[in-house]
Every structure is written in structure tokens, then in C-alpha cells.
Amino acid sequence: MFQRTPSQTVRPSAARLRALAVAAVAAGTGAATLLGAGVAAADEARVAPLAATSATTTAVAGQAKAQSKAAATARQAAAAKAASWVQPVARYTLSAGFGLGGSMWSHKHSGQDFAVPSGTPVSAAHGGTVVKAGPVGAGDGPAYGNAIVIRHANNTYSQYAHLSKINVRIGQSVATGERIALSGNTGNSSGPHLHFEIRTTPNYGSAVNPVAFLRTVGVRV
Ligand SMILES: [Zn+2]
Numbered sequence: 311m312f313q314r315t316p317s318q319t320v321r322p323s324a325a326r327l328r329a330l331a332v333a334a335v336a337a338g339t340g341a342a343t344l345l346g347a348g349v350a351a352a353d354e355a356r357v358a359p360l361a362a363t364s365a366t367t368t369a370v371a372g373q374a375k376a377q378s379k380a381a382a383t384a385r386q387a388a389a390a391k392a393a394s395w396v397q398p399v400a401r402y403t404l405s406a407g408f409g410l411g412g413s414m415w416s417h418k419h420s421g422q423d424f425a426v427p428s429g430t431p432v433s434a435a436h437g438g439t440v441v442k443a444g445p446v447g448a449g450d451g452p453a454y455g456n457a458i459v460i461r462h463a464n465n466t467y468s469q470y471a472h473l474s475k476i477n478v479r480i481g482q483s484v485a486t487g488e489r490i491a492l493s494g495n496t497g498n499s500s501g502p503h504l505h506f507e508i509r510t511t512p513n514y515g516s517a518v519n520p521v522a523f524l525r526t527v528g529v530r531v
Contacts, residue, residue, distance in 0.1 A: 395436045395527040396487045398470060398506050402426045404531065405503055408519040416453075420517040421469065421507035422531070428474050428502040430493040434484040435524070438462040441512050442469075443476050447497065450514040454505065455497025458490055459512050469507035469517075472499045 402424035410419040438460040447454030454471035458478060461467050474494025484490055495502045508520040521531055 394486065395524060395529050396433060397524075397529060397531055398433055398435045398468070399424050399426050399430055399493065399504050400433075401430075402504070402531075408517070408521065420514070421471070421505045422520045424493075424504040424506060424531075426493050426502065426504055428492070428494045430504070431489045432470055432473065432491040432493050432504055433487045434460055434490050435468045435486075435506075435529075436460070436462050436466075436527075437484060437486045437488075438468075440478045440480055440482045440484060440490075441467070443478055443480050445496075447471060447514070453498035455499060456491075456494065457497075459509070460484060460490075461512065465510050466523075467509040467512050467516075468520075469505075469509060471505035471507075472496050472503060 403426075405423040405425040406419050408419060408422055412419075440458060441461045442448035442450070442457065442459035445456050446452050448457040448459060450457060450459075450469075454469075456473040456476055457469060457471040458473065458476060459467055459469045470491060472494055473491040473496060475492040476490075477492075478484060478490045493502065493504045499505075506520055507517045508523040509516040510518065524531055
């Protein structure tokens with residue numbers, strides 16, 4: 311007379327768990343965690359009855375589904391962030407606006423001023439390539455102090471001026487929201503602030519209203 315041993319009973323279910331772990335790896339979602347869960351469950355299966363192992367299998371499958379959904383959500387959020395624009399500084403008071411005249415400027419004011427303490431982190435408003443970075447407005451004139459210009463898609467450029475510290479170099483790729491500088495009071499500046507322009511070329515003289523532009527890309531300042 312034959313009697314089935316516990317090890318014979320559980321071997322197939324342990325194999326099923328390993329198959330599930332392999333399937334999770336193939337799916338590419340939460341692979342490391344799922345593989346770990348599968349191996350742990352397989353060890354347990356050597357002593358556990360088949361019913362309990364089935365429950366574990368169901369739990370692991372549920373975990374795989376939840377992790378897959380979370381990964382998809384994270385991918386969507388990352389894609390949305392890459393596509394969008396952000397404010398160049400997080401906390402600020404709007405000061406001089408675009409197009410103002412007066413003694414501060416030899417021409418009308420070419421950007422939007424964000425009043426912030428010196429040393430405030432300045433972010434790239436959008437991903438792109440640094441095309442200007444340096445003192446004397448990076449070539450646009452001493453009034454700007456230390457400045458950066460970033461090239462974006464569709465003949466759009468963003469400019470950041472009066473900086474106390476520049477953290478990027480010409481030719482560098484930057485991501486949306488990446489810190490590129492610290493704000494300051496260099497050049498012809500009435501007090502610590504970030505001067506921010508949106509241009510249609512890399513150079514002075516091609517600025518458009520940056521607040522109106524940001525509104526068209528969903529950013530209100
Ligand atoms: Zn300004």
C-alpha cells in the first residue's frame with residue numbers, strides 16, 4: 311500500500327509559485343519584490359498544506375496586480391512632469407512685470423521679476439539644453455549679472471538672471487524642475503530677486519511676456 315508523503319503533495323505548488331515569480335519577472339513589474347515573495351512562499355510550501363499554499367498564491371497574484379497598477383501610475387506621473395513646465399522658484403512675490411518702463415531699464419523691462427532671498431534654489435522651468443551660462447549676462451550685457459539661457463523645443467528659450475551661483479555649464483541637458491542656480495542680486499538689480507525671461511531666440515531683444523507664456527503651458531504665477 312502506498313501513502314503519499316507531504317513532500318510529494320506540495321512539490322507541484324512550489325513549482326507553480328516559482329512559475330508565478332518567473333511570470334512576474336517577465337511582466338517587468340515589481341520583479342525583485344515578487345521574486346522574493348515567491349521564493350519565501352516556496353520555502354513555506356515544503357511544510358504547508360496545499361490549501362494554504364493556494365491562498366499564498368492568490369495573495370502573491372493580488373500583490374502583483376497592485377504593484378503593476380502603482381508602476382503604471384508612477385510612469386504616467388513621470389511622463390506628465392517631463393512634458394510640463396514649472397515655476398522657476400517655489401516661493402516668491404511677483405515684483406516688476408514684463409513691459410514696464412522707467413529708470414531701472416534702458417528699454418522696457420524684458421522679463422518677470424520674482425522677489426526671493428539671495429540663495430534661493432532656481433529650477434529649470436522646462437527641460438532643455440543650456441546654451442548660455444556665465445557672468446555679464448552670459449553675453450547679454452552687465453545689467454543681467456550672472457545669467458543662464460536654456461533652449462527648449464519650438465524656438466522657446468528661458469533666461470534666468472541676477473544669479474549668485476550658476477550650477478550648470480553650456481551644453482548640459484537639464485530636466486524640468488532641475489536646480490540650475492541660486493538666486494542673487496548681481497548686475498543691475500534693485501534687490502535680491504530672480505529675473506526670468508521667455509525668448510524666441512537665445513539673445514536679448516527677443517523676449518515675450520513670460521507670465522502669459524507660462525499660462526499657455528498651464529503654469530500660473
Ligand atoms: Zn527684471
